[in-house]
Amino acid sequence: MQKTLFLYLIIYIVFSSEIFCQTLYLKIDGENTMETTTIDSLNYFKKHENYTSIKNEVDSLQKSLYRIGYIENELKFIDRINDSSFAAKIHLKRKYNVIHIYYDKSIINPKLINAISNKVFDNYFSVPFSELENTLSYINSKISEEGYPFSKLYLSDIEIEKSNLKGNLIVASKNQKRVISDIIIKGYEKFPRSYLKHYLKIKPNQTFNLSVIKNKTQQLNNLRFASEIKPPEVLFSKDSTTLYLYLQKTKSNAFDGFLGFGTNEDTNQLQFDGYLNLNLTNNLNYGESFKLLYKSDENDQKTFETNLSLPYFFKSPVGLDLALRIFKKDSSFTTVNQTAKIHYQINAKHKVYTGILSTQSNNLLSQTTTSILDYKTTYYTFAYQFLKNQNYNLLFPVNSQLYVESNFGKRKQSNQQEKQTLLSLDAFKIFNLNYKNSIYLRINGSTLNSNTYFENELLRFGGINSIRGFEENSIYASLMSLLNAEYRYQLNNSIYIHTITDLAYFENKISNTKEKLFGFGFGFGILTKTGLLRFNYANGKTENNQFKLSNSKIHLSFTANF
Structure with missing residues (x-):
C-alpha cells in the first residue's frame, strides 16, 4: 500500500504541471472587417500558456504592422472573455505605402541609391515602406564595406507628405575610415607572406571589410599545405585595425606508386611494371613544390622526370616552373624535354602560364632508319589551368580540373626546319549525385600537327593514367582522344568501389592507322591512415578484336601523405 501511494506521489510531482496547465486562446480584431482580414493575414499565434505570452504576441503583431506601413496603429484593449479566452482590438488607421528619403550625396554614393531604387530624384529617393528596413540594412552594409564598420543609419524628421511619408537619412559614426594596419598569423607563423598579398589579396593599408576577408581566407582550404582553423578576428583600437588569421600547416608531401602485372602476348610470361612518384610541397615554408617521377614498364621503357615550382618568385605576383623529362625506349631512342615557364595566379581557381619547351x-639504333631520327624542337608555350576543390571529401578532394596547353615552334633535323603545333587538353569533373553516389568523367586529348612525323616524337599513351587495360605507353599516335568514365559508390568515408569504362581514338600518320580502343573493368579504393590504396582490374581491346582474359591488366597503386 505504501509503495502504491509513493508511486502516485511521484507521478503527481512529475506530471502535475502538465495536468493543470491551461491553454489560453487569443483573438485579435480590427475596427472593421477589412482591418481584421489584414491582421489575420499576418498569421499570429492564437494558443498561449499564460497572459505574458499573449501580451508579447500583441506587441509582436504591432511591430509587424509598423513594418508594412501601419505606423499609427493603436492597441485599444486586451480583455479576458472567459477562463480560457482573450480578445484584443487594434485600430490600424492609415497605411503608408511609400516613403521619400532625403540624403546627402557627399556621404552616400548616388550609384548605391540607383542600385536599390528605381525612383531616384535630385536629393531624395523613394522606396515602398514595407522594404524600408531591408533598404537601410543594405545601405549600411555597403557603407561598412567601404571601411566604416561602426556606421549606423536612421531616419530623422519623419513627416507626413500627402498620403506618403518623408524623412532625412542620417549616417552616424562615419568619422574615421578603417584600413588594415597589421596582419598577425596565429598557429602557423611561418606561413609564406607572399600568399597573403598575391593569393588571398589581403595586405596592410587595405580598406577593412570583414565579410570580404572571410570569403578570401576560405580560399586557404584550396592550398595543399595550409588550412584555416577558425574564422579571422579583428582587434580595433583608436588608431589601428589588427587582423588575426588562425592557420595550421597540413600534410602536403605525397608518395605515389603502383605495381602492375599481366601476361606478355609473345612469351606468355608474367611481366611486371610500375612507377614511383614523390611530391614534396612547402617544406621550406615558401609554398614551393618539387616532384620526382621514375617509371619503368614492361615494354622496356624508362621515364625520369623532375618538376620544380616556385610561386611568387622574389615576392612578385608571378611564379617560376622548371621541368626536366628523360624518356628511353629500350635501345631505340632517347628523348629529353626541358621546360621553363612563368605563371600568374589570377585567383584561387585560375592560373595562366607562358614559357619555352625544348x-x-x-x-640509339646502329642502323639508320627513316622513322627514328635525331632532331631538336623549340616550342613557345601558352597554358591555362582551372581547379576546383571539394575539401569535405577525403577520397576525392578535387571536384573538377581543366588544363589547356598550346605549343608553337619549329623542329630542326639536320639542316631542315619545319613548323609544328602541339595542342593538349586534360579535364575532369565529378558529378555528385548524392552523398554516396557520383560519376567521374575525364576527357584527355592531344594532337601534333606537322608535315612529316618521326616515331620518336609521337604521343605515347596507355596504362593506368590513360586507357586502362593496355600496357603503359604502348600506343604511339599523332592524334589521340580519350574518355574515362567511372560510376563511384562510397561505402563510407574511407572505402569506395567503381566501374571502369574507357574509350579512346587515335591516329598514327606514320603507319596511316586510325583505330578505336576500349577498356572495361572495376576497381576499389581504401583510405588508410598512411594513404590511399587503389586496385583496378581492366580488360582492353581494339575495335576489331574480341575480349581476351589474357589481355586483362591489374593495377595497384598507393598514395601516402606525410
Whole structure:
C-alpha cells in the first residue's frame, strides 16, 4: 500500500504541471472587417500558456504592422472573455505605402541609391515602406564595406507628405575610415607572406571589410599545405585595425606508386611494371613544390622526370616552373624535354602560364632508319589551368580540373626546319549525385600537327593514367582522344568501389592507322591512415578484336601523405 501511494506521489510531482496547465486562446480584431482580414493575414499565434505570452504576441503583431506601413496603429484593449479566452482590438488607421528619403550625396554614393531604387530624384529617393528596413540594412552594409564598420543609419524628421511619408537619412559614426594596419598569423607563423598579398589579396593599408576577408581566407582550404582553423578576428583600437588569421600547416608531401602485372602476348610470361612518384610541397615554408617521377614498364621503357615550382618568385605576383623529362625506349631512342615557364595566379581557381619547351631526341639504333631520327624542337608555350576543390571529401578532394596547353615552334633535323603545333587538353569533373553516389568523367586529348612525323616524337599513351587495360605507353599516335568514365559508390568515408569504362581514338600518320580502343573493368579504393590504396582490374581491346582474359591488366597503386 505504501509503495502504491509513493508511486502516485511521484507521478503527481512529475506530471502535475502538465495536468493543470491551461491553454489560453487569443483573438485579435480590427475596427472593421477589412482591418481584421489584414491582421489575420499576418498569421499570429492564437494558443498561449499564460497572459505574458499573449501580451508579447500583441506587441509582436504591432511591430509587424509598423513594418508594412501601419505606423499609427493603436492597441485599444486586451480583455479576458472567459477562463480560457482573450480578445484584443487594434485600430490600424492609415497605411503608408511609400516613403521619400532625403540624403546627402557627399556621404552616400548616388550609384548605391540607383542600385536599390528605381525612383531616384535630385536629393531624395523613394522606396515602398514595407522594404524600408531591408533598404537601410543594405545601405549600411555597403557603407561598412567601404571601411566604416561602426556606421549606423536612421531616419530623422519623419513627416507626413500627402498620403506618403518623408524623412532625412542620417549616417552616424562615419568619422574615421578603417584600413588594415597589421596582419598577425596565429598557429602557423611561418606561413609564406607572399600568399597573403598575391593569393588571398589581403595586405596592410587595405580598406577593412570583414565579410570580404572571410570569403578570401576560405580560399586557404584550396592550398595543399595550409588550412584555416577558425574564422579571422579583428582587434580595433583608436588608431589601428589588427587582423588575426588562425592557420595550421597540413600534410602536403605525397608518395605515389603502383605495381602492375599481366601476361606478355609473345612469351606468355608474367611481366611486371610500375612507377614511383614523390611530391614534396612547402617544406621550406615558401609554398614551393618539387616532384620526382621514375617509371619503368614492361615494354622496356624508362621515364625520369623532375618538376620544380616556385610561386611568387622574389615576392612578385608571378611564379617560376622548371621541368626536366628523360624518356628511353629500350635501345631505340632517347628523348629529353626541358621546360621553363612563368605563371600568374589570377585567383584561387585560375592560373595562366607562358614559357619555352625544348626537346632533343637521339637515335640509339646502329642502323639508320627513316622513322627514328635525331632532331631538336623549340616550342613557345601558352597554358591555362582551372581547379576546383571539394575539401569535405577525403577520397576525392578535387571536384573538377581543366588544363589547356598550346605549343608553337619549329623542329630542326639536320639542316631542315619545319613548323609544328602541339595542342593538349586534360579535364575532369565529378558529378555528385548524392552523398554516396557520383560519376567521374575525364576527357584527355592531344594532337601534333606537322608535315612529316618521326616515331620518336609521337604521343605515347596507355596504362593506368590513360586507357586502362593496355600496357603503359604502348600506343604511339599523332592524334589521340580519350574518355574515362567511372560510376563511384562510397561505402563510407574511407572505402569506395567503381566501374571502369574507357574509350579512346587515335591516329598514327606514320603507319596511316586510325583505330578505336576500349577498356572495361572495376576497381576499389581504401583510405588508410598512411594513404590511399587503389586496385583496378581492366580488360582492353581494339575495335576489331574480341575480349581476351589474357589481355586483362591489374593495377595497384598507393598514395601516402606525410
